[in-house]
Amino acid sequence: MLKQVDGLATRLEEVINRPRFKELSHLFEEHSKLTYQKEQLEKAIDNMQKTLMSHQVSILNALIATFDLATKKAFPQLTSVSTVVTPSSHPNFGDYQCNNGLSLARQLSANGTKISPVDVATKICDHLVKGSLVEKVDIAGRGFINIFISRNFVEEEVTKIVRLGFSLPPPQRCLKCIVDMSSPNIAKEMHVGHLRSTIIGESVSRLLKFMGHDVLKLNHLGDWGTQFGMLIAHLKDTFEDLGDRPLPITDLQKFYQEAKVRFDKDEDFKRRSYDAVVKLQSYDPEHIKNWEKICDVSKLEFDDIYRRLDIKNLVPRGESFYQSRMIGLVEYLDERGLLEFDDGRKIMWASGSSVPLTIVKSDGGFTYDTSDLTAVRQRVVEEGGERIIYVVDSGQSLHLQNIFSAAQASGLADPARTKLEHIPFGVVLGEDKKKFKTRSGETVKLIDLLNEGVDRVKKKLAEKGRDKELTPEEQWIAAEAIAYGCIKYADLSHNRINDYVFSFDKMLDDKGNTAAYLLYAYTRIQSIVRNTGWSKEKLAEVHETAHINLEHPKELKLGKMLCRLPEVLIKLEEDLFFNKLCDYLYELSGVFTEFYDSCYCIERENGEVVKIHESRILLCEATAAIMKTCFDILGIRTVEKM
Structure with a gap:
């Protein structure tokens, strides 16, 4: 019996090792893979159909995909095809035009296939699957394909808008977007110069949220620096100990101007202002409390403007927020050998820049370069920012270009994972074509x-x-x-x-x-x-x-x-x-x-x-x-x- 079992096992092994059996096994494996892929494709198609039933279709994108497929079927020998479809300039030329005929004729001729642009367009149309989108096409001029959209398709799309509202399919990948916008200075009133960053930044945020992305709006407030020593010193001279009571000031701009006059004229006040700065930057509890009171008054004024402009969920994230993180940034850059000593300063060169970034001043203090690089690092590492947008005036273009270059060169922001963008804008002018001012020449509040x-x-x-x-x-x-x-x-x-x-x-x-x-x-x-x-x-x-x-x-x-x-x-x-x-x-x-x-x-x-x-x-x-x-x-x- 054992001999028979051994014999059967040997014969079975011989059968398994035969080429035909191995080929059959391979075919079974391939069939299993294809069955799985078919199921996944059917699920994807089902999900796509459900999406198209409840969301609006981009006709332009659908046409590009349709004509791209037709072109590849018509000319399989072409390895790279860039399909161009644009809205028509005149209704006589249809609703859209595909303008690939001329460029593809040149490309094919260069590869040894002589063909006219009209014949290229004809061949593309022969392979076109119109579906429910395209009613008809015709060819004009040197191979321009005029595309007429189906009336029935338009009626269905409009019906969706009425019944379901307007919406687009969710993005292939939801991005964490961070929008840096508005950015007024504490203790100063918002003026017309803040208008464009605030308005444009809000629309950027609304658009990205509508398109299905996760949006964080940040208000990079100017809430740190030597001027706060001056304000705290003036506050202590003007009011008795306030304890936990709020600052009894309704006009912070006037309060700031009073402090500035004293700072410029009174040497003793100037000395006490510098002492207050040192204590503030050392996080002395009393000075921090007074600083917070000043910030709170400003933020209330800002919030009134934001409320009027329907700006919500704007997170205040001022210079002060990044102070404790700046030491870590300097250590990070030092460890990578990216800092140089220059006349007592620590500087860093950004690619293509003739002016270095000053990371540490000769007195050991930090700069806007330091805080801006620290902000990039925080937004990438802590917030997970993938698209970081700075809505800042055109005058800051070179500065931000250097910051972005330094952030990428140092590994703070990997271009493959994080996109840093500057959205620049011009200034607001008066009707005299000069910077917008009041009649007395002051900045417009x-x-x-x-x-x-x-x-x-x-x-x-x-x-x-x-x-x-x-x-x-x-x-x-x-x-x-x-x-x-x-x-x-x-x-x-x-x-x-x-x-x-x-x-x-x-x-x-x-x-x-x-x-x-x-x-x-x-x-x-x-x-x-x-x-x-x-x-x-x-x-x-x-x-x-x-x-x-x-x-x-x-x-x-x-x-x-x-x-x-x-x-x-x-x-x-x-x-x-x-x-x-x-x-x-x-x-x-x-x-x-x-x-x-x-x-x-x-x-x-x-x-x-x-x-x-x-x-x-x-x-x-x-x-x-x-x-x-x-x-x-x-x-x-x-x-x-x-």
């Missing part, structure tokens, strides 16, 4: 600017008789929304790189590319929907049952315009030029006006409603939803009545 804006809007509303149509509460809500919205929009609608002229008259004009005009257009759309007389229940029923029919050319044009927002936002996420979003919003408003002038939404006879076009009312609702999305990203409040 931000609080005064906001107050003047509200006063001007209230006056305009009264001139137009709106004070008789709106309740006092509605007037105040409208005045704040319009004033602050106009100030923000005037900034964001300009290319941020350039200086821009601040003019209340222009920004409050209700004609042209202004927030006043756009907010009015938005409220007009809301009033159209209200004029149906539908209850909330009726409106919800129409949302779920009515079919959006874009039969009229102006309806279809508006529907296609609504579908363009995803590609605008995807591009905006890359370059953060918000004037492009403002341009889209203004163009959308114009296209809506064309639609409204050509297509009755509500038909009346003798003042009585005789017909309500449900599809057009829903198109109005979709337009309002898209405008609201744009306003939200720009940080502009909407109102129901104006």
Whole structure:
């Protein structure tokens, strides 16, 4: 029996070792892998379909993917293809154009295949899978492919906006984004110079959050330095021991100016101010308590402005926060041999810079270079920042370039994991094209600017008789929304790189590319929907049952315009030029006006409603939803009545 078992085992081993059996085993293994991959692919497709059913599609990205696949099928011999699809400049040329014909013809000819751009375009179209997106294509000129989007596809996308609201698919990877913005100085009032960083930084944060990223907004306050010794000394001379009571000061700017006058004229006061700085930097409890009282007064003033501008969750993270971390930074750089001695200083050279960074001064103190590098380190190591954005004026470009270069060279920020970005902007000018000042030549206080804006809007509303149509509460809500919205929009609608002229008259004009005009257009759309007389229940029923029919050319044009927002936002996420979003919003408003002038939404006879076009009312609702999305990203409040 044992011999038979041994014999069978030997024969089994011989069978297993035969080439055919090994090949079969390999095929079973490959089949198992392919089955797993098929299951994963089916899951991915199912998830993608669910995503597309509940989110808006970027038509531009979908077309690029579609034409990229068609090109690779048409010309498999090409190893690298860069598919170019752009919105058409004229409706006669379709909605989009694929402009690869000429470049691919040259590429193929260089590889020995002579072919005309038109033949290239024809071959691409032969391999094109149109799906539900593309209605038709035609070829024009030297191989330009004109692409016409399917009306049915547009109707489905607009229906999604009405029923589900506007949203984009979640990003492939959620990034930890840190936005450094606003950054006023403690004990000084916020002025017009802080306006752009605050407004642009807020819109950057809102956009990135909307796109599905984790956003931390940091306010890099100027809350440390020699001036605080002067303020603490003046505080101690002015008030008796306050204990735990708050600082009884309403005008901190005046308090600062008083201290500065004494510092410049009184040698004894100057000496005591320097002593106070030393004690503050040694973390003496009494001096820290007085410093905190000064900071608290300033922060209350800042918070009032941030509240007015709808800026929330802005984390104060001043110079003081980084003081205890600076010694660790110096040790880190020293250990890597990156510091040099120069006339008693410790300096570091950034790549390509002719001026070194001063890390430690000759007296042992630290500098802005030290604190900025320490901030980078903290944001990468402690916060896990992957995209760190500095919304700082153009004058700091060279400084930040050196900081970024030093951070990358020293290993503080690995470019493969962390992107450091400077979002520069120009200055605010007065109507005389010089730096914006008051008539007396002083810097314009931000609080005064906001107050003047509200006063001007209230006056305009009264001139137009709106004070008789709106309740006092509605007037105040409208005045704040319009004033602050106009100030923000005037900034964001300009290319941020350039200086821009601040003019209340222009920004409050209700004609042209202004927030006043756009907010009015938005409220007009809301009033159209209200004029149906539908209850909330009726409106919800129409949302779920009515079919959006874009039969009229102006309806279809508006529907296609609504579908363009995803590609605008995807591009905006890359370059953060918000004037492009403002341009889209203004163009959308114009296209809506064309639609409204050509297509009755509500038909009346003798003042009585005789017909309500449900599809057009829903198109109005979709337009309002898209405008609201744009306003939200720009940080502009909407109102129901104006």
